[in-house]
Amino acid sequence: MTDEYIIDINHASKVFNNQKKEVTALSDVSLRIRKGEFISLLGPSGCGKTTLLRMIADLIKPSSGSVTVDGQTPREARLARKYGMVFQSPVLYEWRTIIRNVELPLEIIKLGREERRECAMKMLELVGLRDFADHYPSQLSGGMQQRVGIARALALNPQILLMDEPFSALDEFTREKLHEDLLSIWRRTNKTIVFVTHNISESVYLSDRVCVLSPHPGRLSAVVDVDLPRPRTAEMRSSPELASLVERVRGSFEGI
Amino acid sequence: MKNFIKRLTSKNGWVLFVWLAALAAVWEIGATVIGATVRNHPEYILPHLWQIAASVVQPVSDTQTIFGLVMVNAWATLSRALVGFLIGMAAGFVLALLMSLSRAVEKIAFPYLMLIQMIPILGMAPIVLSLTGDIGVSRIVIAAILTFYPVATNMLAGFRSVSREKHELMYSYAANTFVKYVKMMLPSALPYMFTGLKIAAPMAVTASILVDTLQGGVGLGCLLSQSLKHNTSIYAFWEIVFISAALGILSAKLIGLIESLTVGGRLSALSGRLIRSAGKEKRYEKQAEKTEA
Numbered sequence: 323m324t325d326e327y328i329i330d331i332n333h334a335s336k337v338f339n340n341q342k343k344e345v346t347a348l349s350d351v352s353l354r355i356r357k358g359e360f361i362s363l364l365g366p367s368g369c370g371k372t373t374l375l376r377m378i379a380d381l382i383k384p385s386s387g388s389v390t391v392d393g394q395t396p397r398e399a400r401l402a403r404k405y406g407m408v409f410q411s412p413v414l415y416e417w418r419t420i421i422r423n424v425e426l427p428l429e430i431i432k433l434g435r436e437e438r439r440e441c442a443m444k445m446l447e448l449v450g451l452r453d454f455a456d457h458y459p460s461q462l463s464g465g466m467q468q469r470v471g472i473a474r475a476l477a478l479n480p481q482i483l484l485m486d487e488p489f490s491a492l493d494e495f496t497r498e499k500l501h502e503d504l505l506s507i508w509r510r511t512n513k514t515i516v517f518v519t520h521n522i523s524e525s526v527y528l529s530d531r532v533c534v535l536s537p538h539p540g541r542l543s544a545v546v547d548v549d550l551p552r553p554r555t556a557e558m559r560s561s562p563e564l565a566s567l568v569e570r571v572r573g574s575f576e577g578i
Numbered sequence: 579m580k581n582f583i584k585r586l587t588s589k590n591g592w593v594l595f596v597w598l599a600a601l602a603a604v605w606e607i608g609a610t611v612i613g614a615t616v617r618n619h620p621e622y623i624l625p626h627l628w629q630i631a632a633s634v635v636q637p638v639s640d641t642q643t644i645f646g647l648v649m650v651n652a653w654a655t656l657s658r659a660l661v662g663f664l665i666g667m668a669a670g671f672v673l674a675l676l677m678s679l680s681r682a683v684e685k686i687a688f689p690y691l692m693l694i695q696m697i698p699i700l701g702m703a704p705i706v707l708s709l710t711g712d713i714g715v716s717r718i719v720i721a722a723i724l725t726f727y728p729v730a731t732n733m734l735a736g737f738r739s740v741s742r743e744k745h746e747l748m749y750s751y752a753a754n755t756f757v758k759y760v761k762m763m764l765p766s767a768l769p770y771m772f773t774g775l776k777i778a779a780p781m782a783v784t785a786s787i788l789v790d791t792l793q794g795g796v797g798l799g800c801l802l803s804q805s806l807k808h809n810t811s812i813y814a815f816w817e818i819v820f821i822s823a824a825l826g827i828l829s830a831k832l833i834g835l836i837e838s839l840t841v842g843g844r845l846s847a848l849s850g851r852l853i854r855s856a857g858k859e860k861r862y863e864k865q866a867e868k869t870e871a
């Protein structure tokens with residue numbers, strides 16, 4: 323049953339040394355993420371959510387402890403292109419059309435022209451942007467741009483999707499629409515999604531588990547199981563079950 | 579021709595037309611006043627526009643018109659300016675690339691880059707001339723140095739403008755340096771390079787004209803000073819003024835054209851939109867302030 327877990331964070335800590343000042347961004351975090359799980363990292367800003375995500379993505383190394391991704395070090399997992407990243411801003415290359423933005427990772431792995439097109443088109447279909455393939459990023463709304471970012475992250479068919487506050491810059495309506503889309507993509511593709519957010523109800527609505535991070539120093543103060551049935555529907559947003567889970571999550575923050 | 583009329587009747591075309599007409603009117607009023615008050619050679623101060631136009635076909639010798647003379651000299655100067663411009667562009671490009679590839683190169687080269695900017699290069703022209711011993715080579719060197727600086731600094735700024743997230747994206751795809759530069763860094767820096775080239779082009783032209791004045795012989799600068807000393811027709815001076823202005827505008831337009839062919843209109847459209855929306859935001863802020871007060 324060991325291979326049931328795809329990400330294993332084992333007593334990981336991170337201390338930043340900036341100009342003689344030491345900042346403990348994360349202290350002794352242990353967390354195992356299951357294959358195919360939708361898991362949220364929730365907390366106020368500065369509690370180390372991004373730091374934790376970046377450790378998984380091999381963008382920073384833990385000061386102590388270890389991170390294992392699919393039985394490998396984060397570096398090996400990155401070189402094997404096992405995860406896709408989605409950022410808070412869409413991070414599109416503005417001189418490329420939408421389809422060519424999605425093709426970018428496929429170009430990097432030197433896929434042929436035809437296959438590239440076909441694969442990128444499929445990804446755009448998945449996020450409902452087929453008709454905008456030849457537009458430029460500046461011609462799309464923020465929500466649509468963020469969808470392109472998701473399509474691009476999925477292009478190499480990675481097992482893991484790492485998302486850092488992907489919807490926090492969007493308005494409420496667009497965000498809720500993207501929640502539905504993301505859940506449907508997740509259902510169809512069986513990805514493991516690590517989703518960073520500071521929005522409590524967003525994390526509860528989307529996730530199987532919510533990891534509550536508290537600041538000063540950043541630490542994992544609780545992991546809340548969300549036992550709402552799948553698939554999640556829009557009516558659940560106002561259900562008493564969700565409200566009570568939100569209350570439970572809110573109650574598990576420490577020292578804010 | 580249809581196009582021209584269309585442009586003229588469009589909003590911007592009218593602005594341009596009014597500008598040119600006003601300029602010509604002011605010029606002619608000035609020329610008329612000077613013509614009425616200055617008894618000897620009023621055209622030495624300010625000739626009428628039609629006098630300048632007529633001078634184009636006037637002969638200076640049995641075999642040459644004034645315009646022909648100007649053109650021969652223009653070629654001597656501007657072909658060198660162009661060569662220097664291209665060399666400076668290539669050198670600036672390579673240095674910016676090296677500086678962005680290597681921190682060490684950047685640390686070593688950056689102070690020199692700053693230094694170049696502070697030295698008045700045109701003041702060094704006599705030194706360059708005595709070192710090279712050739713006016714043509716001097717024109718090339720000066721034009722190259724003047725082009726080099728804006729290209730190098732603008733491209734470096736372009737490389738640095740690439741956001742952290744864009745770098746991280748490439749990192750997450752395990753892209754190598756070559757791929758990173760071809761697919762991300764160079765396309766990002768290209769619009770900055772064109773900005774640098776637009777700054778550099780008129781500078782290179784002006785510099786090589788000024789370098790001319792150091793030595794007799796052929797060159798726009800020589801002809802310019804000869805004309806001002808009345809060793810040759812004064813209209814040579816005025817023709818040079820107009821041709822230089824036209825060349826300055828043309829060079830900028832040409833670079834703009836190359837830019838739109840390579841980078842595409844997308845980016846300029848984008849930056850235009852950004853500037854417009856920034857303006858809008860400011861207006862909103864002002865409105866908000868008003869309503870608060």
Ligand SMILES: Nc1ncnc2c1ncn2[C@@H]1O[C@H](COP(=O)(O)OP(=O)(O)O)[C@@H](O)[C@H]1O
Nearest residue numbers: 338340345347366367368369370371372373374
């Ligand atoms: N590169 C860094 N150097 C120094 N301090 C950092 C760095 N990255 C993050 N930090 C600090 O670590 C803490 C956690 O940051 P972060 O993980 O970005 O929080 P979050 O994403 O939850 O807002 C913050 O106090 C932040 O200032």
Ligand SMILES: [Mg+2]
Nearest residue numbers: 371372373486
């Ligand atoms: Mg963050």
